Amino acid sequence: MLIEFTLNSENVSVDVPAYFRLSDVLRDEFGLHGLRNACRKGYCGLCSVVLDGKLVYSCLIPVFQIRGREIMTIEGYSKTDDFEDVYKGFKKEGVHLCDYCAPTRTLTTGILLDRYARPDEHQLMEILTTVTCSCTPYETLKKGILSAARFRQRRLQ
């Protein structure tokens, strides 16, 4: 099935069976390896991408559903100013992410900061839980997220 959609601001098309997982298509057909195919069951969030501005777990989405829609992955997001805020925030607070969840964590943090410009404790938890991570401490991550939020506020002021 030929599926056309927008990927990281470019119009693209792919010919794959309609039931293929979006995560597989993005990784295998487009070589976008920033998202991980970890649990393939919607548990870990490591396959998160942005579909029409909203975070989704791409392992749960059959590819035919993205026809005509807009997808952004970390590869596209890393070219935005918003990415820079997260990068600076994480860097400043020494968030030593192992590379495994780093890209998805960065993407989800950036996107959720659109919604929560100044996240309170509860919202921080939501940002944290979107992606399962097995190594970076929550306290450090929280500091990194708050710092990213401050960089963003300063830039937008």
Add this chain to the structure above:
Amino acid sequence: MSEDKFRSRLAGQVSFPEDISSRKMVYALQVRAERAPGILKEIILPRLPSHIKFFQAEDIPGKNYLSYPDESVPLLADTEILYPGQPVGVLTGPDADELYSIRKEISLEITPIPGFPPYRMRDSRACPAEKVIQKGSTLRGMEKAETVVEGDFSLILPEMPVYPRQAVYCTKEGGTYVLHLHSQWPSLIRKLCAQAAGISRKQVEIHFNPAGRTWDSHVGQSVPAAALTVCITSILRQPVKLIAERDLPCRKEIFYHYRAGVDQSGRLTALEAQVYLNAGAYGCFSSEVVTRLALGTAGLYQCRHLDIRAKSFRSNYPPWLPLSTWGLAQGEFGAEMLVNHIALETGQDPADWRSRNLTAKGNLNATSGKIRQTPPLSDMITELSEASDYTRKHAVSRQIRTNRNALSITPSSYAGIGMAVSRQGYDFLSRDKLLTAASVSVTLQKEGTLDVLLGTVPATPGIMAIWRKNISASLSIEEEKVNLILDRPDEQSFNGPSCLSRNILVFTKLIDQCCSIIQKKRFREALPITETRTFRRRTANEWNEEEMKGTPFSQSSWGCAVVEVSLFTATREIVIPQIWLTINCGTLLDPPGARSFVESEVRMALTHCLDKQAIKPSLFPKLHIRFEEDGKKSTQPSGLEGLALGTIPAAFTQAVSQASGITLTGLPINSARLLSGGN
């Protein structure tokens, strides 16, 4: 880490073996025996298309076994199948999905054989390792006892979360097999891959996948996968990606039985303990693990009469050793559970009991080695008790527990608080070179660059940056000119695994030694100058593993934890509001990194406690971590690993027992188990 490197990591530009592919690549999928134990009679294959290949034991070009310390494990089983899931063959082909569907059509003819006997039956065939610590006469010690405290408990360790980062990719470049994988056992991998593929070690080049924290127990996943991938690459002469699959369900269980004599003042007069560790079908790594398990179980307290027996036993489950901290923290769990039990039986404050009974300078330790320096634990206990208000909270909770039956109303929740201490030593105690070898080679080149050949895997993300910074400061060389080389097949000597904080403890020391010699020579001798330093193993006088006598660790780190829990009466939900942790690990090289490390280990320790894979951030306790540095210039860094693991599970168990009024006899625990009486 340079700006750009950090940016590219966040931007997803780092490749993992699962991300690597090439045009000619084939996938490899292991075929496993579903039933065990038994004798494999035949592998019945469907008609395979020409692009699909199947390999079995007889196709392995070199040796079809992995020689681990203590016992070898077959790479592909050809006769005896000892556990369900044991690999018997490998399918290869260009399409992973096709391999999965063909695998379903393969059947195995297996004749059943009897399994290993239960561990309580004394059958030497089923016991790969046993270690005994004996001191004095427990018979005499027990005679002096006023009270005898006896108990049993079990610890079932959780499965580690598994990600496909364990995929392995191998390609042949010229005469070299280039392996992409993640493991903290680089030298062992090189050796065993070469052995299995019948090639020389120099032909194996390892590209480490930079995934964060390494885990002690990953040898069982990475080594066989790597060896199979290299074998198949060498047969097919094509790049091969071995598909990583979920871990097989292991039985990671440890059983404890203890009997302790306590005199009127609450002092230990004798301690008898038996610990049994389920090693799975093969006893690899058993000896080191059982030694540490015995040492941990002996505890850190004064006792003249000891009889500690630690054993591993075989079962028809996948082998899974070594475990995190190689058994020391798990042994300490037993010792600390006993202390909490004694305090409860004798009506004493556990913090106070500990402070009064800890060994001190001049005492003999459990293995009759003289203690030359009083451990800092007593002060740590006092400070932590004050910081957490332990004594008061403990007394209140105990009061409530005692009176709960007399209360006419049930509160919505009960509180409990627990304490435990831990000592971690980072030396390997066996003399097996596979474990203990470590050497570093540093070359100051003519152009002013410095090559540091490590042959180790960074166990935490920050350690490489610290080494680079320290080297640059000690030799006044710009950081960019310091090349840390993890792997160079031609020159690399054999190094043990990067676990047990060996990176911090051993490699930092070796790097320092090399650098200070280079500093002395650099303006006197012509460049390039190369200096190699090798880790000196401990002599049998210092530590005798066979007899379990002497001073086992050259250097130790100390930890003390207090865990607070709330137990909701209606639902039996357990919440851990706060954890206090004090750590003394010598000089801290990287304070933020150390904090991160401890925090993630707390998370891991909590998975030992609660019956969940991971602790949700929203339920994660507030952590109060304090590092004690004694400020002496001479103090070496001594590692962090295992301190949270050695303390938190026992402290948690005490807290939950107190809150629930149920004496817990095992971990992990969950609400359902508490509702049904706890056991």
